[in-house]
Structures are given as C-alpha cells and as structure tokens.
Amino acid sequence: xxxxxxxxxxxxxxxxDLPSRLYQDQPNWISPLDHEVEAVFDPKRxxxxxxxxxxxxxLTDEAGVVIGRVAAFINHExxxxxxxxxxxxxxxxxxxxxxxxxxxLFEACRxxxxxxxxxxxxxxxxxxxxxxxxxxxxxxxxEPNYGMxxxxxxxxxxxxxxxxxxxxxxxxxxxxxxxxxxxxxxKAATKYAQQYPEFRFExxxxxxxxxxxxxxxxxxxxxxxxxxxxNPMPLEKARDLVREMKPVVDERLLWFAYHNDEPxxxxxxxxxxxxxxxxxxxxFNLLGKxxxxxxxxxxxxxxxxxxxxxxxxxxxxxxxKGIESAxxxxxxxxxxxxxxxxxxxxxxxxxxPRMLAVTxxxxxxxxxxxxxxxxxxxxxxxxxxxxxxx
Numbered sequence: 100x101x102x103x104x105x106x107x108x109x110x111x112x113x114x115x116d117l118p119s120r121l122y123q124d125q126p127n128w129i130s131p132l133d134h135e136v137e138a139v140f141d142p143k144r145x146x147x148x149x150x151x152x153x154x155x156x157x158l159t160d161e162a163g164v165v166i167g168r169v170a171a172f173i174n175h176e177x178x179x180x181x182x183x184x185x186x187x188x189x190x191x192x193x194x195x196x197x198x199x200x201x202x203x204l205f206e207a208c209r210x211x212x213x214x215x216x217x218x219x220x221x222x223x224x225x226x227x228x229x230x231x232x233x234x235x236x237x238x239x240x241x242e243p244n245y246g247m248x249x250x251x252x253x254x255x256x257x258x259x260x261x262x263x264x265x266x267x268x269x270x271x272x273x274x275x276x277x278x279x280x281x282x283x284x285x286k287a288a289t290k291y292a293q294q295y296p297e298f299r300f301e302x303x304x305x306x307x308x309x310x311x312x313x314x315x316x317x318x319x320x321x322x323x324x325x326x327x328x329x330n331p332m333p334l335e336k337a338r339d340l341v342r343e344m345k346p347v348v349d350e351r352l353l354w355f356a357y358h359n360d361e362p363x364x365x366x367x368x369x370x371x372x373x374x375x376x377x378x379x380x381x382x383f384n385l386l387g388k389x390x391x392x393x394x395x396x397x398x399x400x401x402x403x404x405x406x407x408x409x410x411x412x413x414x415x416x417x418x419x420k421g422i423e424s425a426x427x428x429x430x431x432x433x434x435x436x437x438x439x440x441x442x443x444x445x446x447x448x449x450x451x452p453r454m455l456a457v458t459x460x461x462x463x464x465x466x467x468x469x470x471x472x473x474x475x476x477x478x479x480x481x482x483x484x485x486x487x488x489x
Contacts, residue, residue, distance in 0.1 A: 167194035171208040172226035187212035189222035201257040234469025245372035263472035267485040271467035287421035288428035300429040303353035314362040322412030364413040371405040408444035
C-alpha cells in the first residue's frame with residue numbers, strides 16, 4: 100500500500116475526493132468546502148505556518164486507488180501543559196475499514212513528528228483553531244454542524260486499536276429555543292436590569308466591525324486564553340474573524356454583557372451554515388457562490404431556522420454571578436423573534452465542568468460527542484487525561 104506525500108495538484112484532488120467516495124452511502128454526511136480544507140495547508144492563508152509546519156499523505160492500494168489520507172503538523176506556539184511532553188498533531192484522517200491501512204497512516208504521522216522532537220500526538224485535530232475540524236465523532240451521527248467533521252463509526256476502533264487514548268471529549272449540546280429557561284434566569288435578568296446602565300446586555304452591530312472585534316478580543320483573552328492548548332488572540336486575528344463572518348453572520352446572534360461599557364461576557368452564535376451548504380456542494384466556485392446566495396436567501400426567510408453556538412465565555416471576575424443567566428434571557432427572546440427554533444452548542448470540553456453546568460442549567464442535552472485522542476510515543480509512560488479547568 101504505497102504512501103504518497105501530497106505534493107502535486109493530482110495528489111490534492113485525490114486527497115479532497117476521498118471522503119465523497121467513503122461517505123456516499125451516509126445520508127447525514129455533509130461535505131466540507133474544498134477551498135476551506137485547502138486553506139489549512141496553504142502558508143499564504145494559514146498564519147500557523149509562520150511558527151509551524153505541516154505535511155499530508157494519501158495511501159493507495161496496489162491498483163493506485165486512494166484508500167486513506169492523513170496530515171501531521173506542528174505549531175511551536177501551542178501552549179504545552181507539560182514541558183517534558185511536547186505534543187504535535189494529526190488530523191484530516193479518512194480511511195477504509197482496514198486496520199493495517201490505518202496503521203500506516205498513523206505511523207507516518209508518528210515518525211514525522213518524532214523526527215522533529217515531539218513526544219506525543221493529539222488527533223484528529225486541526226492545524227489551526229479549535230473551532231473547526233477538531234475531534235473524532237463517536238456519538239450522535241446526525242448532520243454535522245459547519246466546521247465539524249462527520250466520521251464513519253468504525254474510525255473509533257481504528258484509532259483505539261492503534262493505541263490512541265481519550266485525552267478529552269467535546270460535546271455538542273442541543274435545546275429547543277422556545278423551551279422556557281429556569282426562573283432563576285429571569286431573576287438574574289431582573290436584578291441586572293435594575294442596575295441599568297451600569298449593566299447592559301445587547302447584540303453586536305455588523306456596522307461597527309471594529310467594536311465587535313475589540314469586544315470579542317477582550318472577553319476571549321480573559322475568559323479562554325492560557326487554557327490548555329489555547330493561545331491568546333491578537334487583535335488583528337479578531338478583526339480577521341469578524342471580516343470572515345460578516346457575509347454570513349446574523350448580528351442578532353452575537354450577544355455581549357457589559358459593565359460600565361467593559362465587555363464581560365459573550366455568547367457568539369451563527370446560523371447553522373451546513374443547512375445551506377448541504378444544498379451547495381463542495382465547490383465554492385462562481386456557480387457555488389450563486390447557489391449559496393439563493394439558498395441563504397430562502398433560509399433567512401424561514402421561521403424554523405437552526406443556529407449553532409460557536410463560543411461562550413465570562414471573564415473570571417464575573418463568573419458565578421448570574422451574568423450569563425441574564426444575558427441568555429435577553430438573547431433567547433431575540434433568537435425567537437428572529438425565527439430560530441433549534442440551537443446546537445459546539446465544543447464543550449469535558450475538562451470544563453463549569454461550562455457543562457451552564458449548558459445543563461439552560462436545559463440543553465448532549466447530542467454529539469467528539470473525542471480528541473492522544474498517543475504517547477513512549478509506550479511505557481503513564482497516560483494522563485487533559486487537566487480539569489478549576
């Protein structure tokens with residue numbers, strides 16, 4: 100089974116085409132956009148190449164038919180929780196149901212990373228931020244949300260038979276928007292409403308992109324930066340994110356809490372774009388863009404839209420004081436007025452019990468589970484799961 104590094108346009112096409120063949124009988128699979136996958140491996144579009152490197156391979160059978168693919172990467176600026184255990188990444192794994200084929204792909208990643216001084220690899224993850232292409236789907240094989248991979252059920256055994264162990268789990272939680280919140284949420288909203296304008300809760304405005312970027316940057320770095328594997332975000336990166344979101348964002352889904360004009364919490368959601376892209380296909384060429392605009396227009400007019408929560412955060416000083424409850428009361432009312440009936444909240448790690456408690460408190464239930472695995476190159480070293488956020 101020849102293993103080929105992806106170095107030519109033909110290899111790229113084979114790398115991108117494999118999932119369509121593997122998932123052709125999976126009615127819930129929705130393909131990622133080809134150009135977005137390619138952007139991960141383009142130094143001009145992925146800023147992580149400034150302090151890292153990546154490689155990818157395809158695996159063929161004796162007849163030259165592609166039967167697997169994988170990528171490995173290093174980001175030298177990723178915070179390491181243990182300096183004695185430098186960790187690299189592998190991802191974009193797809194493979195037929197054949198353990199020997201999967202092992203060849205896993206071994207290629209291990210060898211390449213070990214040659215560069217790494218002692219372990221996490222996967223399947225992304226050469227980029229955690230908000231997309233991160234984790235192996237193991238529970239909840241429903242339609243994937245935008246930016247999340249759908250996987251074949253047998254992939255779990257391919258990973259675990261090789262020796263990967265669960266480092267952490269990420270949950271996608273679901274609730275119907277119209278389901279009432281607990282009365283304690285209304286009490287929190289009333290409490291802070293009585294202190295207006297010292298405290299206020301409002302959604303962002305697309306017309307003030309700079310304010311949106313600065314407010315997001317402020318809360319993100321206080322609430323999330325320096326957690327395991329999360330880098331502080333430069334302001335320019337926040338501006339880039341706002342620019343990227345602008346064509347598809349619904350400002351009514353971007354909620355912030357303020358104390359004396361300082362942003363202290365956010366709940367950022369987007370329309371569930373895969374409900375549109377599943378009608379568009381993999382190629383975002385001119386025809387694809389026109390189809391997207393048409394499908395988006397139809398979707399915007401619906402009264403049963405689905406949204407997905409991208410990120411939620413409260414700065415440490417205000418955690419546990421009901422700020423998030425008050426914000427959710429205001430946000431939920433706006434969601435309903437805008438015609439959103441269902442919400443899925445992505446990427447809630449099992450290492451974050453506070454966030455899991457928040458999702459339970461709003462009546463959400465776990466719908467999907469993705470797993471981030473870790474493989475230690477020294478097989479005698481004791482394995483430890485991701486540290487719990489206290």
